[in-house]
Amino acid sequence: MASPDLACPPCSAAFGYVCVDDGNEDLIDYLHRRLAGYALGAGLSLVEVYVDRETPAERSERPALGILLDQMGRYPGALMLVVDEDQLPAVPAARAVVDERLAETGGALQVIPEKTGVHEERDSPLVTEAGVAAESCWVILVKDLQAIASLLPGGDRPVLTVPEPRYPPILEPRAVPDLGDTAAGSDGVSEVTVTTGDSAAQVAVALARLPVRARFVESYGDVDTTLVFSYATEPSARSEASSNNQIQQCEAPPAQAVPYSAQD
Numbered sequence: 001m002a003s004p005d006l007a008c009p010p011c012s013a014a015f016g017y018v019c020v021d022d023g024n025e026d027l028i029d030y031l032h033r034r035l036a037g038y039a040l041g042a043g044l045s046l047v048e049v050y051v052d053r054e055t056p057a058e059r060s061e062r063p064a065l066g067i068l069l070d071q072m073g074r075y076p077g078a079l080m081l082v083v084d085e086d087q088l089p090a091v092p093a094a095r096a097v098v099d100e101r102l103a104e105t106g107g108a109l110q111v112i113p114e115k116t117g118v119h120e121e122r123d124s125p126l127v128t129e130a131g132v133a134a135e136s137c138w139v140i141l142v143k144d145l146q147a148i149a150s151l152l153p154g155g156d157r158p159v160l161t162v163p164e165p166r167y168p169p170i171l172e173p174r175a176v177p178d179l180g181d182t183a184a185g186s187d188g189v190s191e192v193t194v195t196t197g198d199s200a201a202q203v204a205v206a207l208a209r210l211p212v213r214a215r216f217v218e219s220y221g222d223v224d225t226t227l228v229f230s231y232a233t234e235p236s237a238r239s240e241a242s243s244n245n246q247i248q249q250c251e252a253p254p255a256q257a258v259p260y261s262a263q264d
Helices: 025-041 063-072 092-105 137-150 200-208
Strands: 013-019 045-052 079-082 108-111 192-194 214-216 226-231 257-262
Touching: 013 025, 013 063, 025 045, 025 079, 045 063, 063 079, 063 092, 092 108
Parallel strands: 013 045, 013 079, 079 108, 192 257
Antiparallel strands: 214 226, 226 257
16 A cells, blocks of 8 residues: 655644635635644644535535545544534534544544634634624734734844835826827726727837736726726725626736727
8 A cells, every 4th residue: 555645744734624604705714814823833734724615514515624534534643623613514423424534534623722822912803794804914914923022032022013005106197199198087097098090009009108017907898898907916905897798807906907998
């Protein structure tokens, strides 16, 4: 029999499991961070966190949980981390199957403490009832660093603060030769309209006048005639397409949308 394919020592491997009864990604992210924080403080190598979305407690069918248990078979002695036992199936028969499969893998279930190590300062939920994150990821990071600093023995402890946010500059009004005036509104959104008779060179001029860090984000309306560009690094919320013609978004959220319309 071939030996298990281990990426880390068996005694330090851990898998996280999250189950939510809706698709609240903010809550999932919060629970994921709790599992990761516990694993870091306990000296565990968190291999992966598996999530079953839109899964009520009484539902026994858990695809992600099944994959997790399959993977734990490759890491003898690994731990399965959960924030509480409510994450597991509520039906006794289904729970018994989970316990049996855990025993087969040689692993064990670990319910993490409500407050762990450097995360003790973060004692309130990071998600509001509406499911909107109450704190930015950067603020959370600084809180964790401050908590770590508070654990250092004696002497001067570093003072960590949240720097002032840096936003991209508002686009200045500009004119595009032979393509009409292009003025930026107060929100920095600009639009360039290209007519059927405009040459490829004129279109290139319009595109060249976009901000250097502008990137194609998605299209609105007629996908054959509209391109939308945005700064690639600003963590502000994405707009959603207003029609069924939405196409691929870039990974980084946009800061300012700069539409470019071309009427064929």
